[in-house]
Amino acid sequence: AMRSRAEVDATLQTAKLNPAELLPTVHCLSFGPQAGAGECCLLQLEPGLCAELEAGRSLVIRGEKDEQAVLCSKDKTYDMKIADTSNMLLFIPGCKTPEQLNDNQASCNIIHSQIAGFSNNYWELRRCRPKLKKLRKLLMEDPYEGPDSQKDQTLTFSKYTTEDLLSLIQASEEEILHQLQVIDACKVEGYWRILEFDYEMKLLNHVTQLIESESWSLSKVPLCTCLEELGSLEPTEMIEHILLSYGRKYIDDGEVYFEMHEDKICRAIAQMLLQNAVKFNLSEFQEVWQQSVPEGMTARLDQLKGLALVDKSSRPETIFLLKVDNLPEDNQDRFNSLFSIREKWTEEDITPYIQDLCAEKQTVGALLTKYARSSTQNGVRVYNSRRPIS
Amino acid sequence: SGGADGLAQWVLLELQGEVEPRQSGGLAGSVLGDLHYTRQGIPVLIVGHHILYGKVVQLEKPFAVLVKEGAGESQPAGPHARYAVTALIKTKLLFKTRPKPIITNVPKKV
Numbered sequence: 001a002m003r004s005r006a007e008v009d010a011t012l013q014t015a016k017l018n019p020a021e022l023l024p025t026v027h028c029l030s031f032g033p034q035a036g037a038g039e040c041c042l043l044q045l046e047p048g049l050c051a052e053l054e055a056g057r058s059l060v061i062r063g064e065k066d067e068q069a070v071l072c073s074k075d076k077t078y079d080m081k082i083a084d085t086s087n088m089l090l091f092i093p094g095c096k097t098p099e100q101l102n103d104n105q106a107s108c109n110i111i112h113s114q115i116a117g118f119s120n121n122y123w124e125l126r127r128c129r130p131k132l133k134k135l136r137k138l139l140m141e142d143p144y145e146g147p148d149s150q151k152d153q154t155l156t157f158s159k160y161t162t163e164d165l166l167s168l169i170q171a172s173e174e175e176i177l178h179q180l181q182v183i184d185a186c187k188v189e190g191y192w193r194i195l196e197f198d199y200e201m202k203l204l205n206h207v208t209q210l211i212e213s214e215s216w217s218l219s220k221v222p223l224c225t226c227l228e229e230l231g232s233l234e235p236t237e238m239i240e241h242i243l244l245s246y247g248r249k250y251i252d253d254g255e256v257y258f259e260m261h262e263d264k265i266c267r268a269i270a271q272m273l274l275q276n277a278v279k280f281n282l283s284e285f286q287e288v289w290q291q292s293v294p295e296g297m298t299a300r301l302d303q304l305k306g307l308a309l310v311d312k313s314s315r316p317e318t319i320f321l322l323k324v325d326n327l328p329e330d331n332q333d334r335f336n337s338l339f340s341i342r343e344k345w346t347e348e349d350i351t352p353y354i355q356d357l358c359a360e361k362q363t364v365g366a367l368l369t370k371y372a373r374s375s376t377q378n379g380v381r382v383y384n385s386r387r388p389i390s
Numbered sequence: 391s392g393g394a395d396g397l398a399q400w401v402l403l404e405l406q407g408e409v410e411p412r413q414s415g416g417l418a419g420s421v422l423g424d425l426h427y428t429r430q431g432i433p434v435l436i437v438g439h440h441i442l443y444g445k446v447v448q449l450e451k452p453f454a455v456l457v458k459e460g461a462g463e464s465q466p467a468g469p470h471a472r473y474a475v476t477a478l479i480k481t482k483l484l485f486k487t488r489p490k491p492i493i494t495n496v497p498k499k500v
Contacts, residue, residue: 008424015441015492017426017434027425029403031417040476043454050452053397053475059454061473088405089482090422091455095401097446097481098431115422116400120408122453 002112003028024109025101029092032114040117042089046125049073062170071125075174078125090118129359130171132179133329136194138168143196144188147235159191184245186237195241201272203242204265206230208294211260218296221247223256263303266293270304271321279320282310305352309342324353331357335371339385344375346382397475400455402482403435405442406489425483433483440489446481453479 008026012019049059052073061080063069071078095113142158145151160168162177169176185192195203210229211221223243227236243249246265247258269292274280290299301310306324310317322341328334338345338353351364358367368374372383403425423437435442456473 003421003424011424011436012426015436017436017441021428022434023427023429025427029422029425031420031422033418036417039458041456041473042479043456044451045454046451050454050478050480053454053478059475085404086406088408090403090405091400091477091479092403093398093400093477095403095425095483097401098427098433101427113425115403116455123456 003110005110008110023098023101025096025111026109027095027111027113029095029113029115032116035115035117038117040091040119042091042119042122043071044083044122044124046078046127048076049125062167064168067131067170070128070131070170071123072170072172072175075172077128077130077171077175079128081124081126082121083124084121086120088118088120089122090115092116127360129357130169130175130179131329132169132171132175133325135165135169135171135176135179136183136325138165139183139185139192139194142193144186144193144199145196146199146202146238149199159193161191165192184241186241188237197271197275200242200245201268203234203238204246204268206233207239207242207246208265212295218262218294219259220252221258221260223249223258262297266297266299267303267307269293270299271307271323274308274319274321279311279318282317282319285319306355309349322353324356327353331367331371335385339372344377344382344384345372346380350383398477400477400479402449402453402479404482404484404486405435406486433485435483435485436492437489439492441492442485442489443487444483444485447484449480449482455479 005026008028009019012022045053053059057074060072061069062072069080071080092113092115094111096111138158138160142151165176165180166173171179180192183194185194187193207221207226207230210216210226211218214225216222221243223240226239226243230239243258246268247260249256249258251257266289270289273285273289273292286299286301293299304319307321308319309322310319327337334354334357338350347364347368350368354364354367358364368383371386373386374381374383376382423435426434426436428434431446433444433446435444454475455477457476459474
């Protein structure tokens with residue numbers, strides 16, 4: 001039976017509390033039928049998330065059994081961690097605060113509130129980098145080799161739609177879609193695909209050869225003509241895709257043109273050359289590389305940050321392929337990997353390989369302070385591992 | 391996910407120690423106590439033979455109350471289960487002070 005006003009007043013009297021000093025309304029708190037079931041839990045919200053929920057947007061918890069769960073809003077990703085408190089937290093629907101009671105003078109004077117649940121812990125959130133390395137890994141399971149590929153087209157198990165990626169990747173939808181753009185993925189028959197590198201170079205080569213034979217300016221490559229001239233060799237979607245990947249689209253006088261990215265094209269050609277051997281004589285490489293890039297483009301070593309590394313200590317100097325994409329995603333693992341490749345790094349050399357590890361507002365310098373030890377060699381500051389690397 | 395009609399606003403009550411049922415048979419349905427506010431807005435909680443004085447705190451970081459969906463069906467444990475946001479909590483009633491016991495002589499009959 002629910003408590004009556006008379007019972008409440010009797011309790012007040014026994015407790016020697018003066019009703020005149022209290023607001024007239026009392027909440028009689030009892031435990032609801034499901035209170036002990038543990039079906040409810042608390043999630044502490046970072047700034048912005050409360051507003052998102054109130055606007056009707058969703059938050060999603062993502063993670064496979066072997067992954068630490070993350071929480072994703074529309075555009076951000078958060079690590080989740082349980083925080084314990086020594087206190088008991090009870091959550092009560094329909095419980096009013098003093099302001100709410102004062103605003104409503106005509107309110108009744110007993111409110112029977114049922115406690116919906118209780119807990120001594122809650123989920124805490126911390127903004128983190130979206131875990132996007134898996135995205136490239138999934139798409140690399142079956143790179144697209146073009147329509148003439150000899151591969152068995154009936155094996156579709158390794159293909160991913162946007163929905164598939166949303167359920168497998170621990171990142172927000174916006175972060176995932178942005179990354180798909182960054183890695184130049186394209187949709188083929190509804191599935192996201194990465195182009196197999198040789199096929200990508202084949203497409204790029206068609207375009208650069210056409211640019212040369214037509215004597216077009218590198219900053220004004222017409223889409224229409226490309227599709228006409230190359231459409232018999234490759235699917236038009238692929239021609240357009242390669243132009244979008246390696247150029248900036250714009251419209252002039254109603255026609256679509258592309259301004260080609262010199263740096264990105266030179267970089268791709270460098271990768272094509274470097275992947276054929278463990279390392280190259282630097283000056284020989286530079287010569288071949290410059291000869292291989294389209295007319296009018298200049299090949300420069302600074303275009304290769306995060307792709308290749310120059311060894312200035314060897315005689316003659318050499319260069320080898322080292323792709324940041326192939327390195328571990330976890331901070332400590334990444335540094336271990338880099339220090340096992342080279343014992344001492346200058347800040348200039350290591351920066352392209354750790355830049356992506358920086359959290360919001362974190363600098364490369366802060367990462368180096370945390371994960372490396374610095375010393376001076378020949379007047380130059382170098383960084384090495386904090387611990388012995390086997 | 392949040393509902394389009396607007397999420398319910400609940401209140402958090404934070405107490406020291408643990409809550410245990412006075413009688414055996416579990417917590418569900420049993421009374422916790424009476425919650426009053428003084429005219430100055432101070433929350434006063436009478437629990438059993440104790441009076442607790444607290445304060446109303448606006449939470450810097452509000453809470454969302456998550457409820458496991460499909461309760462009762464077999465679900466994977468932990469964060470990999472599906473959750474729905476049932477309510478938001480922006481206010482808590484914090485009772486940090488030690489409870490003052492109520493000294494009674496003879497309980498007054500109603």
